[in-house]
Every structure is written in structure tokens, then in C-alpha cells.
Amino acid sequence: MTERDAILEVRRISKSYGSVQALTEVSFKAFAGEVIGLVGDNGAGKSTLIKALSGVHQPDSGEIFLDGVHHDWKSPQEAIDSGIETLYQDSGLAPDLTIGSNVFLGREIMKKGLLGKMGFLDQKAMEAEALEDLAKVGISVPISRRTVSQLSGGQRQAVAIGRAISWARKVILLDEPTNHLGARQAQEVLSVIEEAKKRGLCVIFISHTLPHVLQVTDRIVVMRLGQVVKDAPTSEFTAESLLASITGLAELQG
Amino acid sequence: MPENDRPVLTSSPETPRNRVREILSNQQFLLFVVLIALMTYFYSRNHYFFTVGEFQNIFTNFSGYALLAVGEMFVIVAGGIDLSVGSTVAVSGVLGAWVMNGMMNGHGNQFWVLTVGTLICGLVGAFVGFLNALMITKAKLVPFVATLVTLSAGLGFALLFAQFFNSGQPVGSDPAAAVFSSKAIWVFTYPAIFVILIVIVAGIVLHLTKYGRYTYAIGSNAFAARAVGINVQRHVGSVYILSGFLAGLTGMFYFMQLGSGAPTSGDGFELTAIAAVVIGGASLTGGRGRMSGTVLGVFVLTVVTFGLVFINVPPAWTQIVVGGFIALAATLQSLRPSGRKSV
Amino acid sequence: MISLKNPKGALRVASTMALAGVLGATSLVALGAQTAGASKTYTIAFNVGVTSDPFFLTMRAGATAEAKKLGVNLEWQGNVNFYSPSTQLPFLQSALASKPDALIFAPTDTKALQPITGQFVAAGIPVFNVDSGNANQKNVVSWITGNNIQGGQAAADALAKAMNYSASGTYNVVIGVSSVSTSTDADRLTGFKNEIKAKYPKIVLKNVFATNSVSATAISDINQALSANPGAAGTASGLSGIFAIDGTDAAGAVAALTAKGKLGKVALVGYDAYADSVKALGKGGFSALIAQQPYLEGQLAVKAAVSYLKNGKSASAAGIKHLNTLANKVLTATTSASVLKKYTYRTK
Known part of the structure; x- marks a missing residue:
């Protein structure tokens, strides 16, 4: 661990849904320019953690610090305003809107002057800037006026990640970004993650595909049954030992 | 990083089959062709069809349907449905008529009376929309059920008010309003001009402003809209209030035609409005459709419905022909080259 | 001037039946109070489609006047707003339970109310039609209607x-x-x-x-x-x-x-x-x-029912024709004011 201040710090957060304890006193730190792998079996609490960090759900107890400042996000908007971008599993884009409209959804560029005050959009500027923003993070989009529904699954995922990275100022949460992708497309996504790291962002990468996790992350946080069971640099894991700590076999083996 | 390692987004190949589908699925073009064909047919059956008088009729009838369809369009694009608009026409018409009747007995400035009446009708409609919004966003009823509640209760209240104000008979008597509503500039009657302006503004709002953009985004993927920080509940609520407001104005529109507010006006109009939106190419699952399509849809419905009356075809046939158009529109939607794929 | 007498409207308003039910229940309570204490005088249930329609309001005036003249009890019933068999049936069922001496009613459907008519007849209660009539007239004593x-x-x-x-x-x-x-x-x-x-x-x-x-x-x-x-x-x-x-x-x-x-x-x-x-x-x-002559229809219907009851429930003894059609009157601008007044339907 370095002596730098953590960009994101989670302290002892818990969350339950009715009688189900989804998170129990989860704590970890994340640093700028670092890619963290968040792994665990289904139901380990990864998605609940992501939702707490992105403001979708509020934890029952515990604290979240961003750049040393305590935050208590009540909505996704508040988390976004603080500099956290999230890529949700599957459904982060509006399929009927164009690529440009999706990249700027919720942060539209308005026309200048009175028209803008009246709510008029500057669609041309958004389409052009969307192209630029996506290109900056390594995604080239020849036609941004197409709707997302006209893209392939991999193309959609690229747009979603590109959007998240181009907007993120501090932290980016990626929930299963390589799911449903072919091998080549998945590699493309991983290279976009490295691009984000180079830009000094903190990337939290959730995946079931362990080779991807081992390939791209600097550190791995393993969760099981709502708790963090291991938090170590990626170099300390092998494919076998990572699997063992996810399933709990590591402890049995002592 | 080498260029060829990056994901490259390219357009899907333009096969001849795709091109045929593209043309077929240009619903607006097809609707336009159908419209011209219908008009030509009606003209061939009765040459008085292409007269200023008949086009005044068509534009007047178009206007009533268009106001409702525009409101319904916003709701449908946002992924909802509003079944209450027909009842809202009735209840706002009856209440507006009661107020206007009271004013006429006092002083009688026609312009002033009609202006106040328009406001009252709009407010009553917006209130019904507000009730829908509450049920949908607070009580979490699905839109179909919530607006079914206001459809049913709204009709009941319209009858009760008519009962209370005028023992069940249409409320108010203002023949001057009927005369005013038939005054025209060329083929456009005064109310039609008013409605056409509203439709144009609504189209601009839907396609060029942030409000319209959010409406599409919510209908397309409500979760995504919420995730980027759009206040989905508030926006959805506002869409129902808008629809109610326009239905209230429609109540005023029909008051002006009849010169009184009848509890039975608006009966079944919600289905006409939904049919027009669907024929115009909007998707009932939300997120899709253009205002120009809805306007064409209303136009085709108006010309079919009233054209068949014009050439003395029994009314039952109108219903069948309209059903045929809906079926055609739905088929065209399924033929679209860019159908929504599952990820 | 809306007639609620149409099947389509009836179907649509049927959805507001819950509301109608509340109103109906209220009027039934009031009616129940009326029936008590009529041991010797005849009680005649009179049921119409829509009680708020001026046509039926006028009919009610005629029926009430005749009932007063003949010294019989009149139970006036019907839905306030909705002209449909489904809203009329509950009123007929409660009338059957209160066992009137005779029933006069204007069916809102030619067929849907025949079974309940049969139940009245089986209970020994003679049935008369007014204005509209059952398709099957066999068990209806008399039908008084406009032509x-x-x-x-x-x-x-x-x-x-x-x-x-x-x-x-x-x-x-x-x-x-x-x-x-x-x-x-x-x-x-x-x-x-x-x-x-x-x-x-x-x-x-x-x-x-x-x-x-x-x-x-x-x-x-x-x-x-x-x-x-x-x-x-x-x-x-x-x-x-x-x-x-x-x-x-x-x-x-x-x-x-x-x-x-x-x-x-x-x-x-x-x-x-x-x-x-x-x-x-x-x-x-x-x-x-x-x-039409709804006032006269109401009068004649009550008169026929009372006469039938008083003559040992025999139509021939009472001199009742099965079908009694009343001619309609043509009103124009030249019709005298007194005739216009006589034929204009009442609003109360």
C-alpha cells in the first residue's frame, strides 16, 4: 500500500433487504490510477455495494468518503455530481436514443442564449462532442446519429463504458462490463479500462471472468456472503488461489 | 495502443433486403400515400369532397382528435398509457360549461367568457392528470389501472355534475360559441388554428427540448434515465398532467362545437387517440415515434371516419376500416429493420 | 338532451356501477321505510330505466297522481343515471323481496329482464310493462306504450x-x-x-x-x-x-x-x-x-294494475287490453301554448 490518501474509502457499511443481510461492515480503500477487481460468487454483495456507491440505494450504516470528504448520497444524481460514474450491468443506455444523446443523457448541451434557457437542445454539438469524447478514451464511432438499438452488444458496451469514462472525474464503477462479449470485444473493453487508469481514474471492476480480473487489475477485493474476505495486490493471486478464496476453499485449506 | 485494437463501431451492411424494409417501414411515407388515395376515392364518390366547406369539417374534426392524440403521444413515448382522456373531455366540458353559463348570465363578453372557459377546462383536465400522476408515481399503480380508475370515475362525475347542474341534460346553452367555432380563415376554423399551433409547439417540445429528450429516455429505459440522474417520477407525473391538460382543452373544443357541455361527449375518445398514435408509428412500449407520424395518424383517422360518413357508408364499416389501419401499422412496426434486440 | 337509452353507452357506464350501487343502496333504505304499515292498501312497485330522465319524471307525475286518486301506495324505483339491464336488475330484485301487490316496469332490455319477470309471476305478483316491453309478453298482463x-x-x-x-x-x-x-x-x-x-x-x-x-x-x-x-x-x-x-x-x-x-x-x-x-x-x-305521452302512460299503467287487482286478477273482468298503444302528438310553432305546456316533459 502507498502512503497516498485514498480517493474512495468505504468504512464499515452494512445493508439489509428485509431479513436478508446483503452487506456486513464492508470496508476498503481505493486510490487514483488504480484498477480494483471486486469479485465474489453470486449473492456475495457486489451489486449491492455498487448500488450503495452509486447512490441508487442508501446503506443502513457505515460511511463513504470521496477524496477525504464524507458523502451520504440520496440519489444517483448526487453521486454523479461528486465525480462517480457507474456502468450498470446490461441496462445503462436508452436504446431508442442516438449514441450522442446517450453520452449526454442527463447532462445535455443546451443552445446558447434564450433558446437554451427555454430548454432547447444543441443536438449537433452533442453529437460532435460525443465522437470526440469516445475517441479520447479509445473508442471510434463513425456514425453517432444512429440509435443504440442499431448497435451490436459489444458496440453498446463500448459506448456505455466510453460514456462512463469520459464523464468520470474520480471513480468509475464497472459492473460486469465484459459480460456477453466475445473474446476480442472483451479485450477491447479491457484496453479501455487501462486507458481510464492512465487518465488517473480509480476503476472498480466487477467480473466473474477471473482471467480478465487477473489481467487488468492492480488489486483484488474478494467478497463472500456480504463481507470482504480478502483484499490484496493482484500479484499475490494465481487463478487457483483467487478461485479458492471466492469459494471459501482457501480457508478450509488453512 | 494500435488503432486496430480498439472497438470500431460501423454501420450494419446495407443489403437490398434491408433497403426494401427501410422503405416499407417508412410509415409516414406510406400513411401519406394512403391519405392521398383515400381522399381521391372520396372525391370520386362525391365531388363536393374537395370543397372549402368539407375541408373546414375535416380540419375541425382533426383538431379535436389531434389535441387528445398529442397528449397521449407524450404519455406513450414515456412508456405509459392514458385511458382517462375521453372522460376528462366530458368532465371538463361539463364543469367549464357550468362556469361559462354562470358568466353569461352576469355580463356577456363572449371573448372573455370563452377565455375563462378555456382556462377552467384546462385546469380541470390538468387536475385529472395530477390524480393520474399521484396514483402512478406515489401509489405505484400501473398506468393502465390508474387511468382506468379516472376513466370510470371521471365519467361518473361528469354524469353527476350534469345531473346536479341541469338534471342530466347538457349544461349551458351558448349558440354563439358554436357560431364562433365555425368561423374560418380559408379551410381553417378558428379552433382548428388554435389547435394546430398547440400541435406545432408540442412537436417542438418533444423533439428539440430537454423535456422531450427525457420523455424519450424514460420510455426507452427508465432505469438508465434514473441512473444518469433524471428525476423519473417527477417527469412521468408531468407527462400525465400535460395529457390531462390537453384533454381538458379538448373538452372546451367540444363545448364550443355544441354550445353546451354534455357528459357523453368524449365517450370512447381515448381509444381514438391511442389508435392515432399507434397508426402514426409510435411504439406502445415507449421511447419511439415522431409527432409528425401522430399528426398523419390523426389525419388518416379523421379522413377515414368522416369521409365514410360523407359518402354514406354505414358507421359500422368505419370501425372495421380503422381496425385494419391499426393492424397495418402494427405489422409495419414489426417489419422495421432496427427492431430492439435483447443485449 | 341526452338519451341514456343506448346499449353502447350502457356498456361503458356499466364500469361506473360501483358508484351507482352506492346511490341505489341509499334510495332503497328510503323505500324500505315507505312500505311499512300498508296493510290494507295495495302497494305497486313502479320501476323505470333512468329516474332522472324528464320522460320518466313526467311518467312519475302521472303515476303518482293516479295512485293518490285510487288510494294505493306507489314505490318508485330506478337508477338515477344509467339505462342498462345490469343496473336495473338489482332494483327489481329488491322489489321482489319486498313483495308488492303488482309490478309495473319499463325494461331496459327486451330479453335480459324476462327471467326476473318470471320470478315475480311465480311469486303471485302480476307484472305490467310501460313504455318499453319484454320480448316475450306471455306473462305480462298489459303493456302501455307510445306507438x-x-x-x-x-x-x-x-x-x-x-x-x-x-x-x-x-x-x-x-x-x-x-x-x-x-x-x-x-x-x-x-x-x-x-x-x-x-x-x-x-x-x-x-x-x-x-x-x-x-x-x-x-x-x-x-x-x-x-x-x-x-x-x-x-x-x-x-x-x-x-x-x-x-x-x-x-x-x-x-x-x-x-x-x-x-x-x-x-x-x-x-x-x-x-x-x-x-x-x-x-x-x-x-x-x-x-x-310522447309519458304522463298518460304512468296514469294508465297504475289504473290498469289497480283495476286488475280489484277484479280478482282477471284481465277480462277488469276490461284491460293486453297492448295499449298511445298515439304521439305532433307539436309545431303553431301549436297553442296550453297544448305545448301539456305535452312538455317535466323536469321535476
């Missing part, structure tokens, strides 16, 4: 007169009905058609509009008829007359004719003597109205 065929004929005559009919002209007319499947509308239509066939060969029936009681449809239908036949009245290219069978059509026709400046130029004959319509007689509104 709808005659009404249609009278309308044709009145319209011909208003159009200044002569064999040298051509007279295009249209008819507006609530629904072609309503029996009263159908009979009036038949009467009208028969009459023009027999007497007025130059009258051309261009179209029969069904409004389903929607005012907007009534207006646009008449507007379409006007622009499809834009020529002068009395010529082959013009519209000469309108027969508005139901109130919605009448209101729509007046509005459309007013707006197009054709009021008084196109002859308009309406059905039923609602107060507003009578007021519009001759002032360029209606050329004529076909008035």
Missing part, C-alpha cells in the same frame, strides 16, 4: 310539411339515431321509412347516422351531410330535412345548423318534448317535435 311506428310516420308527415313537399322537388333527408339496434329507434325508423315510401316518393333518405349518444359525433355527422349536399333545399344537390330521433342528434343538429347558418333553411323534426326542445320550436330550431 313508435305511428311516431315515425307522424315525423315523416311533419318533415314533409316543413320542407313544403311537392312532387316536383327532390328532398334529401338524413336521420340520426342513438343506435339502430334499440327497439324504439328501430320502430320509429320503420314508421318513417314506410310513410315516405307510401306518400313521399321524392324524399330520398341519404343516410342513417348512429351517434351512440356522443354529441361530437352528432355534430360532425350533420356537418358532413351539409357539405356532402351543399345545394339549396328542395333540390337534388341539397339537404332538405333532418329527423333527429334521439336527443343527442337533436342537439347536434341544432348546433351544426346554427354554426353553418342553415337553421330554418333545413327542416328539423325531433322526437320527445324536452323543455329545451319545445322552447326552440319555430324559432328557427325545430320545425316539429313528436311528443
Whole structure:
């Protein structure tokens, strides 16, 4: 661990849904320019953690610090305003809107002057800037006026990640970004993650595909049954030992 | 990083089959062709069809349907449905008529009376929309059920008010309003001009402003809209209030035609409005459709419905022909080259 | 002037039955109180489709006057707003439970209320029809009704007169009905058609509009008829007359004719003597109205029921005809004020 201040710090957060304890006193730190792998079996609490960090759900107890400042996000908007971008599993884009409209959804560029005050959009500027923003993070989009529904699954995922990275100022949460992708497309996504790291962002990468996790992350946080069971640099894991700590076999083996 | 390692987004190949589908699925073009064909047919059956008088009729009838369809369009694009608009026409018409009747007995400035009446009708409609919004966003009823509640209760209240104000008979008597509503500039009657302006503004709002953009985004993927920080509940609520407001104005529109507010006006109009939106190419699952399509849809419905009356075809046939158009529109939607794929 | 007597409207309003049920329950409580203590005097249940309709309000006045004269109890029942068998049935069921001496009712459907009629008869309660009637009249003692065929004929005559009919002209007319499947509308239509066939060969029936009681449809239908036949009245290219069978059509026709400046130029004959319509007689509104006699219908129905009960439940002994049809009265601008007053339907 370095002596730098953590960009994101989670302290002892818990969350339950009715009688189900989804998170129990989860704590970890994340640093700028670092890619963290968040792994665990289904139901380990990864998605609940992501939702707490992105403001979708509020934890029952515990604290979240961003750049040393305590935050208590009540909505996704508040988390976004603080500099956290999230890529949700599957459904982060509006399929009927164009690529440009999706990249700027919720942060539209308005026309200048009175028209803008009246709510008029500057669609041309958004389409052009969307192209630029996506290109900056390594995604080239020849036609941004197409709707997302006209893209392939991999193309959609690229747009979603590109959007998240181009907007993120501090932290980016990626929930299963390589799911449903072919091998080549998945590699493309991983290279976009490295691009984000180079830009000094903190990337939290959730995946079931362990080779991807081992390939791209600097550190791995393993969760099981709502708790963090291991938090170590990626170099300390092998494919076998990572699997063992996810399933709990590591402890049995002592 | 080498260029060829990056994901490259390219357009899907333009096969001849795709091109045929593209043309077929240009619903607006097809609707336009159908419209011209219908008009030509009606003209061939009765040459008085292409007269200023008949086009005044068509534009007047178009206007009533268009106001409702525009409101319904916003709701449908946002992924909802509003079944209450027909009842809202009735209840706002009856209440507006009661107020206007009271004013006429006092002083009688026609312009002033009609202006106040328009406001009252709009407010009553917006209130019904507000009730829908509450049920949908607070009580979490699905839109179909919530607006079914206001459809049913709204009709009941319209009858009760008519009962209370005028023992069940249409409320108010203002023949001057009927005369005013038939005054025209060329083929456009005064109310039609008013409605056409509203439709144009609504189209601009839907396609060029942030409000319209959010409406599409919510209908397309409500979760995504919420995730980027759009206040989905508030926006959805506002869409129902808008629809109610326009239905209230429609109540005023029909008051002006009849010169009184009848509890039975608006009966079944919600289905006409939904049919027009669907024929115009909007998707009932939300997120899709253009205002120009809805306007064409209303136009085709108006010309079919009233054209068949014009050439003395029994009314039952109108219903069948309209059903045929809906079926055609739905088929065209399924033929679209860019159908929504599952990820 | 809305007639709620149409099947489509009834279906739609059936969804508001919950509301109707509440209102119904309230009036039943009141009725229950009335029936107590009538041991010797006869109690007659009188059930109509829509109690708020001026037609039935007038009928009620006639029935009440006759009941008072004969010293019998009258239980007046019916839904306030909705003309449909499904809303009428609960009232009939509660009437059956209260065991009146006789039932007089105006069925809202020709067939749907036959089973409950049978239950009354089985319970020894004689049944009379007024205005509308059951399709199967076997177990109905007597049916007092306006003559709808005659009404249609009278309308044709009145319209011909208003159009200044002569064999040298051509007279295009249209008819507006609530629904072609309503029996009263159908009979009036038949009467009208028969009459023009027999007497007025130059009258051309261009179209029969069904409004389903929607005012907007009534207006646009008449507007379409006007622009499809834009020529002068009395010529082959013009519209000469309108027969508005139901109130919605009448209101729509007046509005459309007013707006197009054709009021008084196109002859308009309406059905039923609602107060507003009578007021519009001759002032360029209606050329004529076909008035029914609901007051007399109510009177005669109560009279027949009491006579039947007093004569040992024998129709022949009481001198009751099974079918008693009352002629309709044609009202015009020249009808005397006292006659107009007599035939105008009451609003209370």
C-alpha cells in the first residue's frame, strides 16, 4: 500500500433487504490510477455495494468518503455530481436514443442564449462532442446519429463504458462490463479500462471472468456472503488461489 | 495502443433486403400515400369532397382528435398509457360549461367568457392528470389501472355534475360559441388554428427540448434515465398532467362545437387517440415515434371516419376500416429493420 | 338532451356501477321505510330505466297522481343515471323481496329482464310493462306504450310539411339515431321509412347516422351531410330535412345548423318534448317535435294494475287490453301554448 490518501474509502457499511443481510461492515480503500477487481460468487454483495456507491440505494450504516470528504448520497444524481460514474450491468443506455444523446443523457448541451434557457437542445454539438469524447478514451464511432438499438452488444458496451469514462472525474464503477462479449470485444473493453487508469481514474471492476480480473487489475477485493474476505495486490493471486478464496476453499485449506 | 485494437463501431451492411424494409417501414411515407388515395376515392364518390366547406369539417374534426392524440403521444413515448382522456373531455366540458353559463348570465363578453372557459377546462383536465400522476408515481399503480380508475370515475362525475347542474341534460346553452367555432380563415376554423399551433409547439417540445429528450429516455429505459440522474417520477407525473391538460382543452373544443357541455361527449375518445398514435408509428412500449407520424395518424383517422360518413357508408364499416389501419401499422412496426434486440 | 337509452353507452357506464350501487343502496333504505304499515292498501312497485330522465319524471307525475286518486301506495324505483339491464336488475330484485301487490316496469332490455319477470309471476305478483316491453309478453298482463311506428310516420308527415313537399322537388333527408339496434329507434325508423315510401316518393333518405349518444359525433355527422349536399333545399344537390330521433342528434343538429347558418333553411323534426326542445320550436330550431305521452302512460299503467287487482286478477273482468298503444302528438310553432305546456316533459 502507498502512503497516498485514498480517493474512495468505504468504512464499515452494512445493508439489509428485509431479513436478508446483503452487506456486513464492508470496508476498503481505493486510490487514483488504480484498477480494483471486486469479485465474489453470486449473492456475495457486489451489486449491492455498487448500488450503495452509486447512490441508487442508501446503506443502513457505515460511511463513504470521496477524496477525504464524507458523502451520504440520496440519489444517483448526487453521486454523479461528486465525480462517480457507474456502468450498470446490461441496462445503462436508452436504446431508442442516438449514441450522442446517450453520452449526454442527463447532462445535455443546451443552445446558447434564450433558446437554451427555454430548454432547447444543441443536438449537433452533442453529437460532435460525443465522437470526440469516445475517441479520447479509445473508442471510434463513425456514425453517432444512429440509435443504440442499431448497435451490436459489444458496440453498446463500448459506448456505455466510453460514456462512463469520459464523464468520470474520480471513480468509475464497472459492473460486469465484459459480460456477453466475445473474446476480442472483451479485450477491447479491457484496453479501455487501462486507458481510464492512465487518465488517473480509480476503476472498480466487477467480473466473474477471473482471467480478465487477473489481467487488468492492480488489486483484488474478494467478497463472500456480504463481507470482504480478502483484499490484496493482484500479484499475490494465481487463478487457483483467487478461485479458492471466492469459494471459501482457501480457508478450509488453512 | 494500435488503432486496430480498439472497438470500431460501423454501420450494419446495407443489403437490398434491408433497403426494401427501410422503405416499407417508412410509415409516414406510406400513411401519406394512403391519405392521398383515400381522399381521391372520396372525391370520386362525391365531388363536393374537395370543397372549402368539407375541408373546414375535416380540419375541425382533426383538431379535436389531434389535441387528445398529442397528449397521449407524450404519455406513450414515456412508456405509459392514458385511458382517462375521453372522460376528462366530458368532465371538463361539463364543469367549464357550468362556469361559462354562470358568466353569461352576469355580463356577456363572449371573448372573455370563452377565455375563462378555456382556462377552467384546462385546469380541470390538468387536475385529472395530477390524480393520474399521484396514483402512478406515489401509489405505484400501473398506468393502465390508474387511468382506468379516472376513466370510470371521471365519467361518473361528469354524469353527476350534469345531473346536479341541469338534471342530466347538457349544461349551458351558448349558440354563439358554436357560431364562433365555425368561423374560418380559408379551410381553417378558428379552433382548428388554435389547435394546430398547440400541435406545432408540442412537436417542438418533444423533439428539440430537454423535456422531450427525457420523455424519450424514460420510455426507452427508465432505469438508465434514473441512473444518469433524471428525476423519473417527477417527469412521468408531468407527462400525465400535460395529457390531462390537453384533454381538458379538448373538452372546451367540444363545448364550443355544441354550445353546451354534455357528459357523453368524449365517450370512447381515448381509444381514438391511442389508435392515432399507434397508426402514426409510435411504439406502445415507449421511447419511439415522431409527432409528425401522430399528426398523419390523426389525419388518416379523421379522413377515414368522416369521409365514410360523407359518402354514406354505414358507421359500422368505419370501425372495421380503422381496425385494419391499426393492424397495418402494427405489422409495419414489426417489419422495421432496427427492431430492439435483447443485449 | 341526452338519451341514456343506448346499449353502447350502457356498456361503458356499466364500469361506473360501483358508484351507482352506492346511490341505489341509499334510495332503497328510503323505500324500505315507505312500505311499512300498508296493510290494507295495495302497494305497486313502479320501476323505470333512468329516474332522472324528464320522460320518466313526467311518467312519475302521472303515476303518482293516479295512485293518490285510487288510494294505493306507489314505490318508485330506478337508477338515477344509467339505462342498462345490469343496473336495473338489482332494483327489481329488491322489489321482489319486498313483495308488492303488482309490478309495473319499463325494461331496459327486451330479453335480459324476462327471467326476473318470471320470478315475480311465480311469486303471485302480476307484472305490467310501460313504455318499453319484454320480448316475450306471455306473462305480462298489459303493456302501455307510445306507438313508435305511428311516431315515425307522424315525423315523416311533419318533415314533409316543413320542407313544403311537392312532387316536383327532390328532398334529401338524413336521420340520426342513438343506435339502430334499440327497439324504439328501430320502430320509429320503420314508421318513417314506410310513410315516405307510401306518400313521399321524392324524399330520398341519404343516410342513417348512429351517434351512440356522443354529441361530437352528432355534430360532425350533420356537418358532413351539409357539405356532402351543399345545394339549396328542395333540390337534388341539397339537404332538405333532418329527423333527429334521439336527443343527442337533436342537439347536434341544432348546433351544426346554427354554426353553418342553415337553421330554418333545413327542416328539423325531433322526437320527445324536452323543455329545451319545445322552447326552440319555430324559432328557427325545430320545425316539429313528436311528443310522447309519458304522463298518460304512468296514469294508465297504475289504473290498469289497480283495476286488475280489484277484479280478482282477471284481465277480462277488469276490461284491460293486453297492448295499449298511445298515439304521439305532433307539436309545431303553431301549436297553442296550453297544448305545448301539456305535452312538455317535466323536469321535476
